Amino acid sequence: MNEILEKRLRRLSIVLVAMFAFNQSIATQTVNEDLVVNGNLKVDGEIVYKKSFYIGGDASKFYPVYFPDLSWDSGAFDLQVYRHSIHTDTSGQGSLMARFVSHSSQWGHGSAFDNSEIYYQNNLHIGKYHVPYHVAGIVLWLRGQATYYYSSPSEIGTLLYNDSGDGHVQFREYPTGSGVYKENHYAITQPDSGLLTSGKTFGGDLKVVGSSIFDGKVGIGIDIPSNELDVNGTIRAKEVIVETGWADFVFKNGYELRSLEEVDTHIEEYGHLPGVPSAVEVQENGLEIGQAQMLMMQKIEELTLYVLQLNAENIELRNRVDQLESN
Numbered sequence: 001m002n003e004i005l006e007k008r009l010r011r012l013s014i015v016l017v018a019m020f021a022f023n024q025s026i027a028t029q030t031v032n033e034d035l036v037v038n039g040n041l042k043v044d045g046e047i048v049y050k051k052s053f054y055i056g057g058d059a060s061k062f063y064p065v066y067f068p069d070l071s072w073d074s075g076a077f078d079l080q081v082y083r084h085s086i087h088t089d090t091s092g093q094g095s096l097m098a099r100f101v102s103h104s105s106q107w108g109h110g111s112a113f114d115n116s117e118i119y120y121q122n123n124l125h126i127g128k129y130h131v132p133y134h135v136a137g138i139v140l141w142l143r144g145q146a147t148y149y150y151s152s153p154s155e156i157g158t159l160l161y162n163d164s165g166d167g168h169v170q171f172r173e174y175p176t177g178s179g180v181y182k183e184n185h186y187a188i189t190q191p192d193s194g195l196l197t198s199g200k201t202f203g204g205d206l207k208v209v210g211s212s213i214f215d216g217k218v219g220i221g222i223d224i225p226s227n228e229l230d231v232n233g234t235i236r237a238k239e240v241i242v243e244t245g246w247a248d249f250v251f252k253n254g255y256e257l258r259s260l261e262e263v264d265t266h267i268e269e270y271g272h273l274p275g276v277p278s279a280v281e282v283q284e285n286g287l288e289i290g291q292a293q294m295l296m297m298q299k300i301e302e303l304t305l306y307v308l309q310l311n312a313e314n315i316e317l318r319n320r321v322d323q324l325e326s327n
Contacts (some may be wrong), residue, residue: 018107019061046293050151057163057187062127064169064185066141067150068157069104076103079138081150086121094123102131102138102203114138114203118196128192135171144286146147194223198200244290247298250305257305273299 055063070078079100086095102114114131125148128141137157142148144163150156162169167187191197219225221232249255257267258274266274276295277287 004249006294009294014212018234033297038276050149051156052149053153053159055142055144055146055161057167059145061144061167061187061189062141062191063144063161063163063167065142065161066135066157066169066171066185067137067140068158069138070105070155072104074154075152076101077136077138077152078153078154079150079152080141081126081140081148083146089145092122093127093146095121096125096235098140098200100138104131104136104138105133106136116196117199118200118201119198122147122322123199124191126195126197127188127190128195129186139169140186141192144187196223240289242290242293245294247294247301250298250301257302260306299316 051210057063067079071077077100079102081096081098081100083096085093086092088095096199097117097119100114101116103112105112112131112133114129115128120126123143125143125146126140127143130139131137132139133141160169160171163169167185169185171183217228217230218226219230219232222230250257250263262276274276275298277285
């Protein structure tokens, strides 16, 4: 019995291999595609759409390319666009590895988001990306005179782009309260200032459980940080520990304490204490917390020395008054 079943399965396998060598149809009348199934199909894995295209035009421009998402109701749109070799098209032209995971709002269903991951070598071939509010898919601005490859487990419709003139692309006219709205995009000559060209961009909140190590600069509310941590806003903390120098050198022998007359002259001339940055300098360069704390402590310790000097003079004057009164 097992031998008969094994022979039948082997015969079925041969038939299936023969079917897949040509256009085939399962439970259908006509065949117009490579594979047509009139019924349920179970795939243990994922189906990936992989294609390529070429953008002509001007190499100094980034042209908008609309990738329609035909699987909007099947989950997130997962698109990879890449140039796997820096020598694609011409030697040293540049490589690109980019992935976009997004979901458009489609008239405000409330589950819209977009995440991106972009890396490149030599010339930057992507200048901007945009997830339309009403339209399923994504728009990428890609450099002209270059070949691009793209793949996705989502079904992608016919690409829409225009690599001539201003690169004007218009799609998906739909009614609004005041008439018909048109999605219009044009070529750009410079990458968008907010585009992260080497790393990941998350379109929502990020929660990290556990320790994190950042080997580079971090910006919060700023696109291009120039320090290890740049924050464009307010930082609230219960404690801040700053490791810096301190001002105990004021109490050491040999410290040159200005006379109060010198301090008064400096204030009259410059409008601030000696050794302390002016308001203009702080506005232009910011204020280093550690340095500011040390300067304040230095001035406090100098004030202490002035008070001690005045106290010594006051004691001397009292003694002299007492001597005069006793005579």
